[in-house]
Amino acid sequence: MVRNHTILVVDDEPSVCFLLKEELSEQKKFDVFTANDGVAAMNALQQRPIDVVLLDVKMPRIGGMEVLKFINEHHPKTLVIMLSNYADVKTAIEATKLGAYDFVGKPYSRDELLATVNRAIQHRRLTIDVELMKYELSRKTGEKEIIARSAAMKAMIATAKKVAASDSIVHIHGASGSGKELIANLIHDESMRHDRPFVVVNCASLPDTLLESELFGHEKGAFTNAHQMKQGLVEVANGGSLFLDEVGDISPIVQPKLLRFLETGEFRRVGGNTSMKVDVRIISATNKDLHGEVKAGRFREDLLYRLNVVTLRIPPLKDRKEDIPLLVEYFLKRKAKTKSPKKIDNTAMHALLAYDWPGNIRELEHAIEGAMLLSHEETITSKDFALTQSNVGQNAPNVAASDPSTMTMEELEKMHIELTLKRFNYNRGKTAKALGITLKTLYLKIKRYSIPTQEENK
Secondary structure, X not given: OOOOEEEEEEOOOHHHHXXXXXXXXXXXXXXXXXXXXXXXXXXXXXXXXXXXXXXXXXXXOOOHHHHHHHHHHHOOOOEEEEEEOOOOHHHHHHHHHOOOOEEEEOOOOHXXXXXXXXXXXXXXXXXXXXXXXXXXXXXXXXXXOOOOOOHHXXXXXXXXXXXXXXXXXXXXXXXXXXXXXXXXXXXXHOOOOOOOOEEEXXXXXXXXXXXXXXXXXXXXXXXXXXXXXXXXXXXXXXXXXXXXXXHHHOOOOOHHHHHHHHHHOEEOOEOOOOOEEOOOEEEEEXXXXXXXXXXXXXOOHHHHHHHOOEEEEOOOHHHOHHHHHXXXXXXXXXXXXXXOOOEEOHHHHHHHHHEOOOOHHHHHHHHHHHXXXXXXXXXXXXXXXOOOHHHEOOOOOOOOOOOHHHOOHHHHHHHHHHHHHHHOOOOHHHHHXXXXXXXXXXXXXXXXXXXXXXXXXX
């Protein structure tokens, strides 16, 4: 369930708090909390992320200006709208200098107050965090299109779209370079949280102490060089999705804290003693065998079961070679420096189909980019690729035996069907499914191209 925006009303008059809560709650998109003094307000801010605070200036014990300073220091992403019977220019200027978003005088106009709150919400969403803006910019301008023709990929994508509608934890398993982040993006975009943050954490690239701080944030002075409070990425992602990439690399030190967060939604900043709660959808991914990691004592079994609510498995590129021609065409167009992209001849395509691609789609993309740079002609040939021969499929047709420079599309299709039949040990049902065609169509093509059967190859 996508969370509402949270509003905290702080006023020493209970009637004002009650009235504001009633009026704001009518909007349905707000969860409204109240506090009758500065101390209660500070405690409320420590318990959960607050989007906007409606803060009275004049209060006993701790006044509004002191609470405003506290918010700026400890919760800098929370926006504050000051309320006061003394709505003079001096007070407004002082509050603005201290970081208040806006100022509304008492008695306030209901429409004016709602308009100001909505502007603050919109402003916060646009400027939520420098890190979030970076992630969102990368996500929106980066590559998100999923190229797939194979039956296995189409089935996996259909499952991903189906589970996206829920808030269940999703785990994506796939080899490096197979497109795990693309699938995570797809799940987020197809979910009810699509207009909220999508935040990526690469768990393999951060040491233990830094990973915990990145995830859950830290308080000022929590460790050396912690000169100011920092919100964790779980707070930045509040209401949206948090993608834990390479989750299998999280150390045993951080794993219990992640497990507690997954079970309760609660966390503590490093150096803090107050639990906070957020609402995020967790998507994780790894290229490791987590069951094997559990047996080896490197991964908690209870954390595995918590992450393993729904698991999507991305097949490696060597098991879906029917996607290669589409991917090659796509990369040629995307990386072209001119309006007319280079083409690839049958020799090169034959070599690409025969290669096992241990680095998966990422390796293919880099191979295409390198070949485009090395090729001096408009047509790329197999000589422009530097593929490791040890990774060329042993069952691949002999490139030199045929005359690949003159292969037609029909000859290329025949070669591709032969490769797929051999990969599935001549099981026609599995071959037809992998090719994305019916068993009858496969039979007709075998007959048309006079492709030898398993018995004829013995």
